[in-house]
Amino acid sequence: MRLWSAGNDDDARPAPGTPVFVARDLTKVYRMGEVEVHALRGMDLELFAGEFVVLLGPSGSGKSTLLNILGGLDVPSGGTVRYREHDLVGANERLLTKYRREHVGFVFQFYNLIPSLTARENIALVTEISRHPMAPEEALALVDLADRMDHFPSQLSGGQQQRVAIARAVAKRPDVLLCDEPTGALDITSGKVVLGVLARVNRELGTTTAVITHNAAIAAMADRVVTIADGRISKVLRNEHKASPEDLAW
Amino acid sequence: MSMLDRKLRRDLLRMKGQAAAIALVVACAVAAYVGSTTTYRALRSSNEEYYDRFAFADVFAELRRAPATLASRIAEIPGSGTVETRIVADGPMNIPDFAEPATAHLVSIPPGGPRLNRLVLLSGRMPEPGSDEALAGETLLKLHHLHLGDAVSVILEGARRTLRIVGTATSPEFIFEIRPGDLLPDDAHFAVFWAPEADLAAAMRMEGAFNNVVLRLAPGADRQNVLDNLDRLLEPYGCLGAYGRDRHVSHRFISDEIRQLQGVAVFMPAVFLGVAAFLLNVAFSRLVGTQREQIAAIKALGYGNAAVGLHFLQLAGVIVLLGTLVGTLAGAWFGSVMTKMYALFYHLPLFRYELDPSAVAAAVLLSLLTAFAGVAGAVRRAVRLPPAEAMRPPAPPRYRATLLERLGLGRLLGPVGRMILRSLGRRPVRALLTAVGVAAAMAILVLGAFLDDSISWMMDLQFRRAQLEDATVTFVEPRDPAVVVELRGLPGVSRVEPFRAVPVVLRAGHRTWRIGILGLPASPALHRISDRGGNLVDIPAAGLMLTDKLADLLHVHPGDDLGVDVLEGTRPRKTVRLAAVVRDLIGLSAYMELDALNRLAGHGPAVSGAFLSVDQASEKELHRRLKDAPMVAGVLLQRVAVASFEATNAQYLLFFTGILVLFAAVISVGVVYNSARVTLAERERELASLRVLGFTRGEVSAVLLGELAVLVVLALPLGCLFGVGFSALIARNLSSDLFRVPLVVENSTFAFAALVVLGASLLTALAVRRRIDRLDLVEVLKTKE
Incomplete structure (x- = not known):
């Protein structure tokens, strides 16, 4: 295993099919108010370069926790997890920040746009601190929102906000795109548009994409579907034929 | 960016x-x-x-008369630098078109100009010797509408002298001009003049002599040593004791x-x-x-x-x-x-x-x-x-039943009341600090008005309730008590109370204090002595009574004996018992019974002056008669002095109180507004939900504003308490030898402070209420939890 180094040590994208994330025996316990929650109870998982994975599970199954750990937002209570050569368990806050900044794009259920910044500025927030970003305009064009550039989040529909969030996530050309219920707050029409954008990013930019959802219908568009229940992986399924997002129905 | x-x-x-x-x-x-x-x-x-x-x-020293040749011996005192001998005189002054008696304080200008306490010529020119010319303080001209070239007359050594004002000046010893022995400055009735030494010497019959010394210390000199040497040197010439800057009244x-x-x-x-x-x-x-x-x-x-x-x-x-x-x-x-x-x-x-x-x-x-x-x-x-x-x-925020509810009082409250209580109880520190913030605003208001309360109370006590005299007449020399009858015969005078003033040095161990002991009848009827509580105090039949602050300075307590060096007449040195201390408000004072004081001074019955009760209608005539009486060194009109002090003071207080009200309003609005906005933001959803459930706007506002009202009401007593605390601190800061500011806060002050805080809070609440009314229910509830 390589140690963390100061520079950006892995500009080169791994070849499709090589494992980028390897997690072993992950556990996570956290307190929620006065209640102790066992979110992960010993989970083993690999994610491969360039694939589109759907992590499927009901609310409280631990899928968000898993995503947060993969994204360096959280650290597990036990077990190991590596992103390529990087140990995500032993890393300190500063190294995790650097990891997020250089490798990870996040898309959240509730978009988490900064309400006081316009669409373009929300993207610039990321491109300002990235090494090889695309222009905010380019990113917005990718999600078909070039005409909404100077709108504030409050002036955009939910689907549009989520597309801005996706543009913000991909603008820095991340190695992995982690999406937490990206359609959870959207109606079906907007949801399909957003999923279309995610599929397009995965296809055109080759970004490893993990989408977590409790919506089983989305699983059809994935390369692989990992089903999670009660903090463990219960089933892994490979789709021989990926469905197009337009054909999904829920 | x-x-x-x-x-x-x-x-x-x-x-x-x-x-x-x-x-x-x-x-x-x-x-x-x-x-x-x-x-x-x-x-x-x-x-x-x-x-x-x-x-x-x-260093400063006043004496009766010393030959000019003594100056060189003063200069030889080790540690003394520049020495200047001067002639200083006080005399009743007649100002044109001004009926009231006034006092002139004259200081000689040595040939070539003073080397110490040098003059700042503000207008005009220096006076020429031998031509009755003089410089005057600027205030005199301003207050009495005089111009350069105008003249006033002054009685010196029983003779009327003209002073033609050819310029205005000031000097570092008169930054603050006050008649020696007065408690309040009185620019209308007191003025400083500078006249050529030769002229003043002639008028005071002081040719070849001086009665005042000022000197600068050489670098590194031991001041006390210089003072002691100077005292020894000047004592035969009637020196009342040399003193340093620390006892210089202006300084x-x-x-x-x-x-x-x-x-x-x-x-x-x-x-x-x-x-x-x-x-x-x-x-x-x-x-x-x-x-x-x-x-x-x-x-x-x-x-x-x-x-x-x-x-x-x-x-x-x-x-x-x-x-x-x-x-x-x-x-x-x-x-x-x-x-x-x-x-x-x-x-x-x-x-x-x-x-x-x-x-x-x-x-x-x-x-x-x-x-x-x-x-x-x-x-x-x-x-x-x-x-x-x-x-x-x-x-989810943790709410619990509050202590009041657990005591079973919850049933007395409606749901809104319970929401208010629980919300306060959930963040007790913030609630407390909010109340403390509002209380601070109120305290600042109390503080502002307290100064007015205290000073008014002090002035009222001292000059209206305790001291009932309308005028104080001081004689040039102590006189036979029979003069009282003469004074009683003056127009409009209904009552005369003689007093005796004897300059002394009080000694207690190595501590000394130079002061005039005021001799009064055992139970004064006009010039009554009051303590800080407003109680009238009798003069002890035997022994001395001192201001508590002076007793503290001398480290003496009632029952202790003090050394008294009398600085006039045969200058006896005696011992007197400290009979009592009085917690008075203004100045440092020493009191004795009139006859006891005369005995102490080694003098037969004598009076130095008298307090008069005067009928206002005859005031003008009385002034005229007193102005012309050569035995009278000065007349102080109590009422006029108090009025002028109060006018000046009112100007200050108006300004400061205005500023403090503004400050306090800013704090009240700041705290209440901030608190309301924060609570509104935190509980927007909750309030919107209540509206959806059918609560009216008023009821919903009551939840939020009720919380604030509880805090503001809690803040009021707290504010009174803080206000008194702040005031006590400031009273201590303002208290000096010259004034002890009493801690007096009138109820009207509390009421005023409470009203300003309530008013500011109410206006703020109304502004917030408008925001609650405009709460967009759908928008608020649509957003995620």
């Missing part, structure tokens, strides 16, 4: 109401600090520069003023900065709370903790700097107005106001430190906020 800076700018715009409230409180702190610090520095440096450039003496007034200003410069800003820190704390805790997800997102996007922390610190910094800017401008204005007032009150020719950059820098630094202290907790929370946790909705 970076995107975080843009966010900062827009966040600031969004919270502009709160930001403005906080900035204004900071502005008050900075204004108070900059205003009083710069005035304090201006006063101190002008004073020092004046003393330095115009050679203010270090003491101005040093007290400087010390007091310094106190104000620390105290007021500290209160305001405390409130500002609290407001910032509440506002930023809330801001970090509402921006949980934003902070998480920013961190998820790869921004580090330092960037997030800096972002919030910058936001606080901008608010505070805006406040500092406004405060500096207000402070500069405040300082220049104060300076003008001091210039009016003190005769400081070099007095100029400068906005001292180091004071501004200190204010900026202080307020930034305060801001960072205030937001430190919130920023730490933002920095420590684990992004993954921020993604999850916050755990």
Whole structure:
């Protein structure tokens, strides 16, 4: 295993099919108010370069926790997890920040746009601190929102906000795109548009994409579907034929 | 501009109401600090520069008469530098078109001009010897509408002399002009003149002699040693005891003023900065709370903790700097107005106001430190906020039944009442601090009005309830008590109370104090002595009674014996028992029974003057008669002096009270508004839900505003308490040998303070109420939990 180094040590994208994330025996316990929650109870998982994975599970199954750990937002209570050569368990806050900044794009259920910044500025927030970003305009064009550039989040529909969030996530050309219920707050029409954008990013930019959802219908568009229940992986399924997002129905 | 800076700018715009409230409180702190610090520095440096450039003496001595040849022996005292001998005289003065008796204080100008206490010629020219010319203080001309070339007449040694005013001047010994022995300055009835030495010597029959010495100490000289030597040398010539600057009345007034200003410069800003820190704390805790997800997102996007922390610190910094800017401008204005007032009150020719950059820098630094202290907790929370946790909705706030409810009182409250109680109970520290903030506003109001209360009470007690005389007549020499009959025969005089004044040095061990003992009848009917509680005090039949402060200075207690060196007549040295101390309000005094004092002085029955009760209708005629009486050294008109003091004082108090009311209103509005906005933001959903459930706007407002009302009502008694505390602190700061400011707070002051706070709170509540009314129910409930 390589140690963390100061520079950006892995500009080169791994070849499709090589494992980028390897997690072993992950556990996570956290307190929620006065209640102790066992979110992960010993989970083993690999994610491969360039694939589109759907992590499927009901609310409280631990899928968000898993995503947060993969994204360096959280650290597990036990077990190991590596992103390529990087140990995500032993890393300190500063190294995790650097990891997020250089490798990870996040898309959240509730978009988490900064309400006081316009669409373009929300993207610039990321491109300002990235090494090889695309222009905010380019990113917005990718999600078909070039005409909404100077709108504030409050002036955009939910689907549009989520597309801005996706543009913000991909603008820095991340190695992995982690999406937490990206359609959870959207109606079906907007949801399909957003999923279309995610599929397009995965296809055109080759970004490893993990989408977590409790919506089983989305699983059809994935390369692989990992089903999670009660903090463990219960089933892994490979789709021989990926469905197009337009054909999904829920 | 970076995107975080843009966010900062827009966040600031969004919270502009709160930001403005906080900035204004900071502005008050900075204004108070900059205003009083710069005035304090201006006063101190002008004073020092004046003393330095115009050679203010270090040592002063008054005597009866000494030959001019003694001057060289004074100069030989080890440690004495420049020595100047002078002739100083006081005499009744007649001012054209001014019926009331006044006193002239004349100081000789040696040939070639004074080398110590040098003159600042403000207008006109120096007087020529042998031509009755003199310089006068500027106030005299201003108050009596006199012009250069006009003349006044003065009775010196029983003869009327004309003084033609050819110029106006001042000198460092008269920064504060007060008639020796008076408690209040009285510019209308007292004026300083400078006349050529030869003229004054002729008028006072002092050719080849002097009756006043001033000297400067050589560098490194032992002052006490010089004083002792000077006393020994001058004692045969009727010296009443040499003294240093510390007992020079003008110097003491101005040093007290400087010390007091310094106190104000620390105290007021500290209160305001405390409130500002609290407001910032509440506002930023809330801001970090509402921006949980934003902070998480920013961190998820790869921004580090330092960037997030800096972002919030910058936001606080901008608010505070805006406040500092406004405060500096207000402070500069405040300082220049104060300076003008001091210039009016003190005769400081070099007095100029400068906005001292180091004071501004200190204010900026202080307020930034305060801001960072205030937001430190919130920023730490933002920095420590684990992004993954921020993604999850916050755990629901923990509410519990309050203590009152657990005691079974809950049934007395409706649901709204219970919501209010529980909400307060959930954040008891914040609730308490909010109440403390409002209480601070009220305390500042109490403080402002307290000064008026106390000074009015003190003046009323001293000059209306205790001392009933209308005029005080002082004789040139002690006279036979039969003079009382003569005075009673004067027009309009209904009552005469003779007094005796004997200059002495009190000794207790190595401690000494030079003072005039006032001899009064055992139970004075006019010049009555009152203690701080307003109780009249009898003069002990035997022994001495001292102001408690003087007894403290001498370290003596009732029952102790004091050495008394009488400084007149045969100058006996005696011992007298301290019979009592009196906790009086103004000046340092020593009292004895009239006959006992005469016996102590080794004198038969004699009086130095008398207190008169005068019928107002005959006042003019009485003034005329007294002005022409050669035996009368001076006449003090109590009522006029008090009125003039009160007029000057009222001007100050109006200004200061006005400023303090403004400050207090800013704090009340700031605290209440901030608290309301934060609570509104936190509970928007809850309030909207209530509306959906069918609560009316009024009922919903009651939940929020009721909470504030509870806090404001709680703050009122707290504010009274703080107000009294602040006032006690300020009273201590203002108390000096010259005045003991009593702690008097009238009920009307509490009522006034409460009204201002309630008014400001009510206006703020109305503004917030409008926001509640406009609450968009659908919008609020549509957004996620």
